[in-house]
Amino acid sequence: MTQSTAPILKRLLSGTPPHLRSWFRPITHMPRPGSDTTRPVSPITNNGTPTPVTLIPGDGIGPLVTGAVEQVINAIQAPVIFEKFEVHGDMNKIPDEVMDSIRKNKVCLKGGLVTPVGGGVNSLNVLLRKELDLFVSVVNCFTLPGLVTRHEKVDIVVIRENTEGEYSGLEHEVVPGVVESLKVITKFCSERIAKYAFEFAHLNDRKTVTAVHKANIMKLADGLFLESCREIAKKYPEITYNEIIVDNCCMQLVSKPEQFDVMVTPNLYGNLVANTAAGIAGGTGVMPGGNVGTEYAIFEQGASAGNVGKPSVVEKKRANPVALLLSSAMMLRHLQLPDYADRLETAVKRVIYEGKYRTKDLGGSSTTQEVTDAVISALT
Numbered sequence: 001m002t003q004s005t006a007p008i009l010k011r012l013l014s015g016t017p018p019h020l021r022s023w024f025r026p027i028t029h030m031p032r033p034g035s036d037t038t039r040p041v042s043p044i045t046n047n048g049t050p051t052p053v054t055l056i057p058g059d060g061i062g063p064l065v066t067g068a069v070e071q072v073i074n075a076i077q078a079p080v081i082f083e084k085f086e087v088h089g090d091m092n093k094i095p096d097e098v099m100d101s102i103r104k105n106k107v108c109l110k111g112g113l114v115t116p117v118g119g120g121v122n123s124l125n126v127l128l129r130k131e132l133d134l135f136v137s138v139v140n141c142f143t144l145p146g147l148v149t150r151h152e153k154v155d156i157v158v159i160r161e162n163t164e165g166e167y168s169g170l171e172h173e174v175v176p177g178v179v180e181s182l183k184v185i186t187k188f189c190s191e192r193i194a195k196y197a198f199e200f201a202h203l204n205d206r207k208t209v210t211a212v213h214k215a216n217i218m219k220l221a222d223g224l225f226l227e228s229c230r231e232i233a234k235k236y237p238e239i240t241y242n243e244i245i246v247d248n249c250c251m252q253l254v255s256k257p258e259q260f261d262v263m264v265t266p267n268l269y270g271n272l273v274a275n276t277a278a279g280i281a282g283g284t285g286v287m288p289g290g291n292v293g294t295e296y297a298i299f300e301q302g303a304s305a306g307n308v309g310k311p312s313v314v315e316k317k318r319a320n321p322v323a324l325l326l327s328s329a330m331m332l333r334h335l336q337l338p339d340y341a342d343r344l345e346t347a348v349k350r351v352i353y354e355g356k357y358r359t360k361d362l363g364g365s366s367t368t369q370e371v372t373d374a375v376i377s378a379l380t
Helices: 006-014 018-023 062-075 096-105 124-131 187-203 221-233 246-255 267-281 311-316 322-334 338-354 368-378
Strands: 051-056 080-084 107-110 136-142 155-161 165-175 178-184 208-213 240-245 262-265 288-292 297-301
Touching: 051 062, 051 096, 062 080, 062 107, 062 322, 062 338, 062 368, 096 107, 107 322, 136 187, 136 267, 136 322, 155 187, 155 267, 165 267, 187 208, 187 221, 187 262, 208 221, 208 246, 208 267, 221 240, 240 246, 246 267, 262 267, 288 322, 297 322, 322 338, 338 368
Parallel strands: 051 080, 051 107, 107 297, 155 262, 208 240, 208 262
Antiparallel strands: 136 155, 136 288, 165 178, 288 297
């Protein structure tokens, strides 16, 4: 995603009325861990054939919103072909053929997978991240022009460590009625997520990175995370580095979110912060996200709250496809297809700005298909 898209953006802007140019935000670049981010990365497929991408529709609203993405990707004639697999959150494991497809294609787009509460059933979402070492979660929380929210000019990127912390899954019952759950923080994982956050800020001309922690209480675990962030920060003197305790962070988010730029967090805090920021900026239905590792990437709805939707939303087919459409734009940039990503994002923002077609969570009454058709009609 380091390929420059400035010429494309200039062409788009040149034909756009001045009062609509506020739609356009700086192009987002996602560093590829382990690569030389100072040079453009070659497309995964450059021989003229479509790039294969694994598609997991998932549970609840998943088939509705992934279906919307398929239609829009087809409408813009992006050189992408989906390999679709049925996976559900109540399965004991991800089927081998699905894992083989992701390992072969390197990129996956997925809807939400339900995570059973209690009962000792593992989350397939967490298993995917660990199995593929998708150690970075990127959630972009920003206000969309035309969508009324309590705060304006919110533009926060939450970069969350994705493989350890409270999600390590190391739990056992010591004696009946007493459960011990281990939080694991390592210097290796802390340094690589901090490195990604600062590299992301550097590539996207972001000015500040804020580390979120609870080191006042968890002095060793979160202390190690902070120590790692401080060491990496020294290598990026042009970027301002701040630290904030997680409870104060949540209060500051709901009172003055405009102060935050890039946030780097351990696993659990990142989940809470991303969902809070998403709620401030318009809701989980409009927040894109991705999970990235050295070899593989999975793109999905950025904020997890309610990611499989209520049964009534599924039954009435009124799921909001915006979040996954914007996540698919992130995927297209990852695949070195920035011109298609720009077209898709511009169309989505135009539909939101005009306000005629919106799902219930955004104050409208449109169906998923009506929003999808509107996006396709808005393509330029």
